[in-house]
Amino acid sequence: MTATVLDGKSTASDLRETIAEEVHQWLEQGHARPTLAAVLVGDDPASQVYVRNKERACEKAGMHSRLIRKPADTTTAQLLELLQELNGDPAVHGILVQLPLPASINTQQVLDAVSPLKDVDAFAPENVGLLVQGRPRYLPCTPHGVIQLLVKYGLEFAGKHVVIVGRSDIVGKPLANMMVQRDLGFGPQFANATVTLCHSQSENLAAITRTADVLVAAVGRPCLITADMVKLGSIVIDVGINRVNDKLVGDVDYTPVSELAAAITPVPGGIGPLTIAMLLRNTLTACQLQAQGQQAKQQG
Numbered sequence: 001m002t003a004t005v006l007d008g009k010s011t012a013s014d015l016r017e018t019i020a021e022e023v024h025q026w027l028e029q030g031h032a033r034p035t036l037a038a039v040l041v042g043d044d045p046a047s048q049v050y051v052r053n054k055e056r057a058c059e060k061a062g063m064h065s066r067l068i069r070k071p072a073d074t075t076t077a078q079l080l081e082l083l084q085e086l087n088g089d090p091a092v093h094g095i096l097v098q099l100p101l102p103a104s105i106n107t108q109q110v111l112d113a114v115s116p117l118k119d120v121d122a123f124a125p126e127n128v129g130l131l132v133q134g135r136p137r138y139l140p141c142t143p144h145g146v147i148q149l150l151v152k153y154g155l156e157f158a159g160k161h162v163v164i165v166g167r168s169d170i171v172g173k174p175l176a177n178m179m180v181q182r183d184l185g186f187g188p189q190f191a192n193a194t195v196t197l198c199h200s201q202s203e204n205l206a207a208i209t210r211t212a213d214v215l216v217a218a219v220g221r222p223c224l225i226t227a228d229m230v231k232l233g234s235i236v237i238d239v240g241i242n243r244v245n246d247k248l249v250g251d252v253d254y255t256p257v258s259e260l261a262a263a264i265t266p267v268p269g270g271i272g273p274l275t276i277a278m279l280l281r282n283t284l285t286a287c288q289l290q291a292q293g294q295q296a297k298q299q300g
């Protein structure tokens with residue numbers, strides 16, 4: 001078997017076009033231009049690339065992006081002050097604090113300072129709770145991208161065994177929460193999974209992953225998923241982004257696994273571009289929610 005390669009790049013491009021049209025209509029109705037503020041601390045080269053991609057994607061979709069660069073020696077207190085300003089700025093709708101932050105910074109404290117209404121990463125406890133309860137305000141960008149790609153290719157997963165490797169707050173945990181729901185708006189066939197969430201302490205990892213109908217790798221370790229860990233005819237989603245000798249690779253040993261799987265995502269060109277498209281979606285949603293809030297206040 002040779003796997004279908006799931007094209008995240010073209011799927012993301014289609015989604016961005018749809019979002020751009022919605023932004024256009026939104027502006028025609030006389031609303032404010034959706035604006036994302038991205039906070040980048042220090043000079044991590046990978047973060048520079050992501051943030052630049054996000055900026056470019058925003059502009060192409062008709063949104064504003066405001067990049068706020070801070071030196072690596074910025075203090076936690078200074079970031080808290082910056083976030084208070086952005087929270088209070090009515091021209092800023094979405095706020096993203098690019099991770100990882102320098103080790104000297106209290107990351108949790110900084111993330112907690114982002115207003116839940118502007119939290120386009122869906123990291124805030126309130127937004128995580130709403131998602132767990134099946135009534136999300138924002139869908140987390142990378143997990144949302146995974147589901148959008150499965151929807152695009154008609155790869156239904158209701159009742160299937162989805163095995164996620166990696167329990168991060170940015171991918172593994174929220175994706176598990178999404179896939180287990182009854183319906184998040186993609187239809188019940190793109191929900192209702194039987195989800196197993198694995199991590200570094202899981203015993204017999206390969207025995208579990210071999211039972212996966214859909215296997216998601218989200219750890220950040222090259223070649224973590226080898227062919228012996230994959231069921232014939234399964235769907236393999238590689239969320240890993242690793243730089244090896246200046247080359248970008250995922251967490252999956254791609255060539256041997258692609259000979260077993262029915263469908264597989266490449267790296268690059270898989271989930272990464274979808275993450276950015278879903279960030280644009282959340283920025284538009286943020287702008288719409290804040291316009292509603294303003295209207296409610298005026299009607300008081």
Ligand SMILES: Nc1nc(=O)c2c([nH]1)NC[C@@H]1CN(c3ccc(C(=O)N[C@@H](CCC(=O)O)C(=O)O)cc3)C=[N+]21
Binds near residue numbers: 050100270
């Ligand atoms: N607050 C926060 N939110 C994030 O969503 C967030 C973050 N911090 N920190 C870092 C991770 C990683 N991430 C990626 C986004 C796009 C690509 C992407 O577009 N990748 C391209 C290749 C890009 C390249 O060439 O480096 C691809 O896979 O084809 C990758 C990774 C978002 N993250």
Ligand SMILES: [Mg+2]
Binds near residue numbers: 102104105106
């Ligand atoms: Mg820290």
